[in-house]
Amino acid sequence: MTNNLEDQQQIQTDKQQLQQLLSVQEKNEIDQLLAHYPQPGGACIDALAIVQKYRGWVSDQAIAALAEHMGISLSELESVATFYNLIFRLPVGRVLMHPCNGISCQLLGYKKIQRQLLCALQIKEGETSADGQITLISLPCLGACDKAPVMLVREAMVNGLEGTSSESLLVNLHCSELELLLKQFKESAL
């Protein structure tokens, strides 16, 4: 409850600042979405995804700005955001590595792969490497069980990780951070 004037004014300016937090592009895309739905709440998940697309994750401020922009309560948006696995409410690295921990991948060696990756990155599951570049989050069955074990890196599926040489992995991954990482991975795997 906003009880005194300063609070109210504070909130007013906060709201304005919040509005500015979203980029024009984000706002446009969200507005298009909103036009689609019978109720603004319906666009929640998609709108969160848009924000995440541009920012990698959804910060407290971004979510407040989004709620304000969409005209729904913060608690409603937060309730939805925290329900889904792939809306990140904590910062993630530029590169997301998602080894599959589904059962087929586990049967073919997920645990070892995960261990080696974590060791190379010197992080724990769900964490981001110290340089802020790489976040490792294992995901449940990625629907590529015939190629197990697999890993999703920057939306690209890396198949048949077991027994594959790091070099051949590199061919699939055009990103220098990963080359570095995988070199370490290879070394530690030796």
Added chain:
Amino acid sequence: MPEISIDGKTYQVAAGKNLLQVCQGLKLQLPYFCWHPALDSVGSCRQCAVLMFQNDEDTRGRITMACMTGVTDGQRFSIQANSAQKFRQLCIEATMTGHPHDCPVCEEAGECHLQDMTLISGHIERRFQGPKRTHKNQYLGPFINHEMNRCIACYRCVRYYRDYSGGTDLNVFASRNNVFFGRAQEGVLESEFSGNLVEVCPTGVFTDRTYSQHYSRKWDLQSAPAVCVHCSVGCNIFPAERDGILRRVTNRYHPDINGYFLCDRGRFGYDFVNHGKRTEHAWQRNNSKQTTEQLNAQQAQDSLSAYLENTEQLLAIGSSRSSLENNFCLQSLVGAENFYSDNSTELETQLQRLLSHYRDTQPSSDLKSLETSDTVLMIGADVTQSAPRIALSIRQMIKNAGIAKAATIGVAYWSAAEVQNIRQDLKSPLHIISSHSTRLDDVACSIDNSHPQQQLDLINKICSMLSDDNPGAVDSRPDQISITDKATAICQHLLQAEKPFIVTGIHTGQPVELFLASLKLSAILYRRNKHAGLICAVPWVNSLGLALLNDRQQHFDTVLQRLEQRTVKTLVILETDLYRYCPAKKMNQLLADVANIIVLDHLITPTAEQADLLLPSASFAEQHGSWVNYEGRAQNSVKCFSPAQQRRPAYRWLTANTPFHSIVNDLSGIAECLNELPSLYPSQSADFHSARKTVRESGRSALHSYIDIKDIQPNSDPESNYQHSQEGVASNLDDSQSPAYIWSPGWNSSESLNQFQDGESGAIQGAQPGLLLFSKGQTDSSLVTADQSSDSIKGPPAESKNLLRALPYQHIFADEELSSCVTSISQLCPRDTIKINAAQASYLDLVSGQLVTYSFADTAHSLGESIQAQSTAALPLSIDDSIATGVVLLPALLLQRAAMGDDCWLRLAVAGERADG
């Protein structure tokens, strides 16, 4: 009526209900968490599992949730079957895996639904050895504690807070066994009904923070069936006391008034009883010696008699916040000719009009019937602020269209989530006519925020459309066209509805014409449709009671005049603070010449500080009394505990020796409608006495043993049938009077109510519903006469530029005298501001946040003096675009004080500058 069998016994049950409701009605012991009689079923906790058999041959049956199973003829169930019992036991064992088992330090302990259900379900051993999940708690404001680790994820809190009370800032976050119930960010809960979380939560996640400050176990409290004194709805409550401190207030179920829920003003406002500025002793000012002397009771009594010996130039002011008995005793003592109300002319007129409307035209409706209505037109009242419980009922009526829609595809009203999915954003229509936004705007289908004159035009238009099948020539003036459109839309809904309701209110500063027009509209509607209802909030808890006694209609403006004329020598003031009706400086002047000021009150108000004789009176919790709520329902409120020090009920000071029941008897004789008043009070000779203390109270010897090992003789209460001890009949075993608390073996929480209700969601057995004083309403349509309302609002006194019509903005926490002095509540009072819309501000060259002063238009006040020159304190300006142009909003209390009851027209100016027109 379907016939079903449960554990081999057959029962005739009500159709359309679910099995859990049925079992509750039958008092069968079936545990549950997520179901709540007002929140209905969602089937999430799975605790109400029973076995259901397919047919007569089926011996195995299958588990089904009672709360999700509608009863139909011929069904066979078992609660006792081993597999059902085993399942319920496993289910609660699972529930408890993450629970901290911190009952010793939990304030819910001893009245915890979770504890009760654990026992009923038969879970006694904790097998799970793994780590418990933990959460951080949040600061949720001055009313509610948050201890998330105790959560059992029944989802009741969010379902209550969001779906029932319309709050938006509490929600469930995350998922799986990590679900978190709270706010997105720490902070004060925004809903005016947040306090119900305390009772809705079946465990100790949400507890009463004000109770924490003087916590006591439930079984060491004594309580009584009382009535909330913080607004005119008259919700039923259980105040609970220990050691002379009122510890808390909880809901006392009344099917037609508050149901299961109170508002936060009512629940947390109780602490004024413990206020540091309580009057404790009788004091007399000795002007000659310039001293104040403490008197003993006898001296005080004698002194009062002496003052009142001379009835010449005697004037007494009754109180809208005091009981019928207190007011009556004062009136009898000083004579009706000397007795005045604490209402302005305007208020008194409106109250008397309302009484005659109830008496002659249309009786008032109760909240239960409001909840079942299908269209509401709310006029000129923001009931969330003035009589909050009404707003909660309106929020329920909004859902009826969806419930009806669900019924068309065979989905029962109690399937809460399913009804919601079918309903989507379908709402029963709520139309609002007001000069500014209200807290119900979020569910309204149309909102007309306009100048009072336009509001009046609109209402009159609706009246003429409703009373006349041919509304006559169309007025083509642009504003009239829009008014016609609006009126047509509203009329359509009112006419289509089976049960249309008018909701309005009487409060200071509101144009009388608007109120009269609303009454007229209601009467016309009622003439067309006998199911049409009227709800009219009145200012305070006993405003109608006082109006009833005050048949001479002697109001406060006359008091002011007489004080001004210096024709008052002795002034008796009963439990009202005159400084709320008049600027302090003025009041000081007026009181300066009164020789004898006698004040009876329980708080040291500014008025009490002026007293020559101050008599400490008892609060509502320390006395018996009856109060007449907005519907004209007289309810008696039973004394919870004996007043300490020299405090005593005002009626005791005023009539030293008359037994209480004789007072009630005399009172009942003064008006026909009061004849049955004594029936509210159980006869003194009843066979049973009721206990105010629970049978589980620490025991007579133990309770005070930290003070003295000797047993303390409990106080006696010759005025009622209730004992200040655990001796007597517990709860409702005697169904001739309202139980003093609700408890049943095995059911220690407030949910034990279900053991005492008449059927599922019925009244508490034996509880007094109160006495409807005007239930008969004559319904003679000829009584709707035109002269009762007018076409135009009284305009400004002089045609001059830049005059704004001042109207009050009400606030649930700021406006009511007793609750607003409570620390937790005053924290949430808004800072006083002056509000206008942005266009108005820019026209006046004012900006938001600027300090502004106001001055009155040249108006001849009833005092016969111009109050224009009054200097006013500067207030910051705030902009609110919902406010109609030409209207300025002032805090209700400030407006009441400044305007002294008159309509007022203001001019705004930047502080420091002189305002000139």
Added chain:
Amino acid sequence: MNITQAPTLPPTLPLTQHLNLQQPLDLPAYRQQGGYLGFNAALEQNSTAVLQIIKDSNLRGRGGAGFPTGMKWSFVPAATDTSEARYLVANADEMEPGAFKDRWLMEGSPHQLIEGMLIAAHTICANVGYIFLRNEYTVAAKRLQQAIDECRSAGLLGKNIQGSSMSFDLHIHTSAGRYICGEETALINALEGKRAIPRAKPPFPQVAGLWGKPTIVNNVETFYNLPNIVLFGAKWYQSLGAHEDAGTKIYGVSGRVKHPGLWELPMGTSLREIIEQHAGGMSDGYQLRAYQPGGGSTDFLLPEHLDTPMDYNSIGAIGSRMGTGTVIVLDDKNCPIDMILNLVSFFAQESCGWCTPCREGLPSASYLLAQIEDGRGKMSDLDYLQDILQLVSFGNTFCALAPGAAEPLQSGLKFFKREFEQHIEQQCCPYK
């Protein structure tokens, strides 16, 4: 209009006839090969007639439960007001552990999904469709979007399709990731932008689903069956099955087999043929220990069950479920308890948190399994696990997620009793 004449010969692989994973057919190519002829055939008949064909075909939903599709559709109330929205949803959330068939179909032949949906939309008079797509399926998303765009410009989607009175628009909704979104009522909540909590039934989505309106949710593979059913009739379709059930089915195998993969085979092909012939049997040096016939939420079966035909009733009769038809093979070098632990903790993680047995029961089971696997188990834990099974068994929870989790656990406790006891007695995992 340049439409190829109806092929006279029905395809032998009606689901995968157009499949091309490298480069799926674009609209002209798809049409060239007979695409959208099924839809045209449907459009020429009224919806009751099409519904009857589907009913007669005995097509059973491929989402796991095998509910007859025609019957499901028949619960949709007759359309009285064509302006009222009705929804059709393709459930492409595929998060069942070990299931990977829908992705394969969508990546390889996006137009056939659209064609199937058009036929369904025509039959139930839906005017808006959604493909509820798993977030990780970005390739499928791209290809589907392309196909949708093609259809829109070709007048196959939008208003007055092919000059008819039918209007249908199709959108892709990308999930934000949660297994429960696959449950059809939770999916509807997710589409409404809410937390994906299942809804109680009744009312069934067919009557009051998305936004309170009639809604049909079908699995992706179910839709792939439709074009050829309409084109070649119910009889033909029934004749495809090798056993009781009609049609063909996408079967898959993963785990330590020589050739893990997916194949379209006659419904009712035996497990032995699938595992030994198509998947090439176990990899060298591995023995078949047990397998889950239809994804992570189905009961284990043993080598002795290999000769059972893979169809709904036959697999049901031996105590498991055909589920998604994707077999997960457990070899003799992997610890069965570790496998069950993986599955149960997945389901515990993915519990929506609504009902108590699932929310609290599954994490407890997962904890107990971890203790046992780590060599800290007690014999009494086995009883506790049995009790949790009872707690989360079918009908006791709000939706079918937790009962699904119970299946590998209950069969595991039965078939791997010895391993459980070994873990507890030896206080370590014998496989490590």
